[in-house]
Amino acid sequence: MVQANYDAIAPAFQAMPPMTRIIPVETQVDRSIDTVLPTEDVKKLVERFDTIAMAACYCRHQKDLLGRPCQVTDERKNCLFFGSTARFFIDLKFAEPVSREQAFRILEKAEKDGLVHKAFHEKSDTGRDEMAICNCCKCCCETFQIFYRGGGPAVTYTAYIAKVDEDACVGCEACADICPMEAVRMADGIARVDEGRCIGCGVCAGHCDTEAITLKRTGQRVVCVMPPKLVA
Secondary structure (H helix, E strand, O other): OOHHHHHHHHHHHHOOOOOOEEEOOHHHOOOOOOOOOHHHOHHHHHHOOOOEEEEOOHHHHHHHHOOOOOOOOOOOOOEEEEHHHHHHHHHOOOOEEEOHHHHHHHHHHHHHHOOEEEEEEHHHOOOOOEEEEEEEOOOOOHHHHHHHOOOOOEEEEEEEEEEEOOOOOOOOOHHHHHOOOOOEEEEOOEEEEOOOOOOOOOHHHHOOOOOOEEEEEEEEEEEEEOOOOOOO
16 A cells, blocks of 8 residues: 555655654763763663563564564563553563663663664653663564565654764674664765664664764654655
8 A cells, every 4th residue: 555655655654753762772872972861871761760571572573473583683582661561561461570680681682682772652752751662673673674665664763873984994894784774885895874764773883893883962853764665
């Protein structure tokens, strides 16, 4: 339906409010600024909550059932819930309680594996508390999958953008290979960031051995990348 009516549906897509907010890789948060907001530092965010729960990622569970296991991580229990949402899921036995230290280890493993921290807020309002953090990959996350299948835009809030130091880049292509939005391309042996596609997750920077990519703070903005047009 989307592909058959692409041009007519495109304006509605561009008006869609984001459901998620990207939290940058913890080690890549720009600390040169005067104040790092607690919501931009994933560990400080977790520390705000007394009740934390962990559940299996249903996107990866679905892929396992289909015989197409995740190509990025071997972890399955890495979805985190907070506060009243955590208590609700614990009571329903959909999730299990975890300590802050356990949550930190889950997040650290997610960053090492190259996953994207996506936060969900009450009523999709970034002024309200976070309800959950998913740790997402391009091959399993349903929102990424819908985008790449041409069914909907990749739309999210973010506060950072990746920048390349061309003098430090050695052209290893690690950033291009791992970027979940395919926002990094190689040109003349140097990594180039398509700022219109960059969601500021920091996965590229976190996996750059020469530290040629850094995250720069932009202030909260909406990134909306239209789905690929697959039908002429």
